[in-house]
Amino acid sequence: xxxVFIRDLxxxxxxxxxxxEQGIRQPIRVSVELxxxxxxxxxxxxxxxxVADRIERLAGERHTPLVEELADHIAASCLLDPRVxxxxxxxxxxxxIAAAAGAGVEIVRGRAx
Numbered sequence: 350x351x352x353v354f355i356r357d358l359x360x361x362x363x364x365x366x367x368x369x370e371q372g373i374r375q376p377i378r379v380s381v382e383l384x385x386x387x388x389x390x391x392x393x394x395x396x397x398x399x400v401a402d403r404i405e406r407l408a409g410e411r412h413t414p415l416v417e418e419l420a421d422h423i424a425a426s427c428l429l430d431p432r433v434x435x436x437x438x439x440x441x442x443x444x445x446i447a448a449a450a451g452a453g454v455e456i457v458r459g460r461a462x
Contacts, residue, residue: 350434353383353395358404363412364419364442371412376443378451379404383427384435384459395432403427416440416454424458435459 358381361374381404385395403426413419420438427436436458441451 350384351387351394353385353397353400354381355397355401355404356380358401360405360408362408362419364414364416366414377408377416377453378441378443379408379423380439381423381427382437383433385430385432386434388432395430400427416442417456420454420456421458424456428458428460 358379360377360379362377363372363374364370364377365375381400383395383400387394404423407422407426408419413422420440423438423440424436427433427438437455438458439453439455441453443451445452
């Protein structure tokens, strides 16, 4: 197994449930770590650029009420690749708490055995 990761992908997205979060884009940082097997002949490796592109699309598609919901969508999209056995997704809202560098959630999802 290999660990493929993306750290601190900076994005603007519509996220949050508070009234002041509606209709605006907020900065977030997304990090993912994939536990993946390296494929055999012709299958190759999980491409972190493809993963980043999917995350950017998911973050830009629509308003998401909760960071947990966006993290779940990202994890599910990563697990569509049969080589990925487990994914850790961390999302930080960088302006949620004035005195903090970030606040958010980290989830771990894997394939059902």
